[in-house]
Amino acid sequence: MANIAVAKFGGTSVATHQAMSRCAAIIKAKSTRTLVVVSAPAGVTNHLVSLSQPGLDLQEQSETIQAIRTIVFNIIDDLSQRDAAEQIGDQVENILADLTVRAASQSLQFDAQNADSILACGEQMSSLVFAQVLNELDVPAQSFDVRRVMKTNSLYSKAVVDIEQVAQLTQSILAPLLDNQVVVTQGFIGQDGLGNTTTLGRGGSDYSAAILAEALVAENLEIWTDVEGIFTTDPRITAQAKSIPEISFGEAAEMATFGAKILHPATLIPAMRKNIPVFVGSSKAPEKGGTRIQQSVESSPTYRSIALRREQSLVTVRSPEMLHASGFLAKVFSILAKHELSVDLITTSEISVAMTFDNPTSNAQALITHEVVKELEQLCEVSVEHGLSLVAVIGNGLHAAKALGSSIFEKINDFNIRLICHGASANNICFLVPESDANSVVSQLHNTLFD
Structure with missing residues (x-):
């Protein structure tokens, strides 16, 4: 072929x-x-x-x-x-x-x-x-x-x-x-x-x-x-967004997963399996080039981009039975699996678990249905919050980067952060903010990390 x-x-x-x-x-x-x-x-x-x-x-x-x-x-x-x-x-x-x-x-x-x-x-x-x-x-x-x-x-x-x-x-x-x-x-x-x-x-x-x-x-x-390739963030949010000439499969996969609309989250998986280079460019201006996504790239900066995924739902389940007990999370996830629901981010405390779900209104059917909540409520207290956005800082070696918290969160301490997820991946740190604050958070972060 x-x-x-x-x-x-x-x-x-x-x-x-x-x-x-x-x-x-x-x-x-x-x-x-x-x-x-x-x-x-x-x-x-x-x-x-x-x-x-x-x-x-x-x-x-x-x-x-x-x-x-x-x-x-x-x-x-x-x-x-x-x-x-x-x-x-x-x-x-x-x-x-x-x-x-x-x-x-x-x-x-x-x-x-x-x-x-x-x-x-x-x-x-x-x-x-x-x-x-x-x-x-x-x-x-x-x-x-x-x-x-x-x-x-x-x-x-x-x-x-x-x-x-x-x-x-x-x-x-x-x-x-x-x-x-x-x-x-x-x-x-x-x-x-x-x-x-x-x-x-x-x-x-x-x-x-x-x-x-x-x-x-x-x-x-x-x-x-x-758009002319992949940018450090959505150019519609800040005019300071910069084009990225090349990016690794791993970085691009993180960007796609956490909201960069230029790529579907699953797009890169087949390309990675067969090591097929992916080019992203503008059909309006093909002469301006674009971004090449491939297995190996020349540079791996600490901060590569900021992705934003809107229309997120935060589901928090809470039960004193979680304390020093085994099997509780298995029961929760068995209900989610039954309804074919995929958790994006998760954080836990002694008696509660917070999980995020991509719940776009463009889907023909809402994911977090009354039936799902009703089944979860048989195990625990359940709260569901909508109107949130997920901000993901994408880069390399973030799990070992020094002063990561001050670099990212000091500049946005006037905003309410609903959830932070870090440590599971070397390529991202993610958090939720109210939808109304999302553009401002991304713009301020971009100015801090890239300008």
Whole structure:
């Protein structure tokens, strides 16, 4: 499978015909066989999330579907080959017709499987259109339904990929198609053993691209977005953020895990397994370069970046039975495992345990449900706090860094810190702050550590 590249384009990169044309020019300039993975056009997924929730009336459904139609057909209307444009328009209308039926059903009662079918529509439409944009630049291309190879379990909204099956199917079905053309496929979506559409969760398009790169044993994986690589922090928070030319897999994995939206947390795992370099750049300005992520880098500074992950929930369980007792935590975690919940950070005292959960509102279903709390309350007192953000300082050797506390916390001692987690990793120190303080905390920390 030598001489293959996988290029993934995010929602802003495929938001308009002009944006898609820029991405197509990037692909045209390549000498490698290329698999393209696309997200839904910017704005479409938010509308689909609304349709995946119960409670919308018929007018709201109709207005939301019309908004999606407008975004997609604004791109189709700018295609120059009218016969092909009409064919794509018909295919998009079929997808929207199915979406209308599913949304009507979803408005009455939440159904997780139906929600995933709704959320998958954006990528399906995007891949159809982008393939034609490539064709109009004289780059032979075809759209490919990724569900033919991306096999998962039936854990809807956060499906787990069957890596071995994906590799086998990709090599037998998808790889041969790359010999004579660019193949455009969908990120974020898969298919379970029952033939139902699944989704891989927030940011799953990056992960899809990485899984396919691994299956193809690609020479490199490119993540094209709207920023020029990875920065020391989110440039929207502080103008002082600096670009990072290169970064190790370990550092990048920490950044992705703790909120750097430029990468999905699981994206790097497949790349690390096959040692596939990852490039992150801007589809708007590809000439400006970006960030290369690889196994070995020339420099390993103490402080590399500051990541921020919003929409965090803090769950605290408290019981005097914890004191000098064994097995209590096992009971708590058995309940969390039953509900497929993953703890991000954890701190303990004699009679209480505090745990953080990533609980984004963009998910079709909230993670910390009434049922989870009710089961925990059979063991202990439970409190749940929302409206928090996780700040992670990423670097190297932080577990042994001197004056770490004064370097980080002295500059933000006017803010309330809800939880601190340090020592388990040499690459990060994490803490929670109220969402309203998050930007100020990150900005002040960045000024201290990088300026």
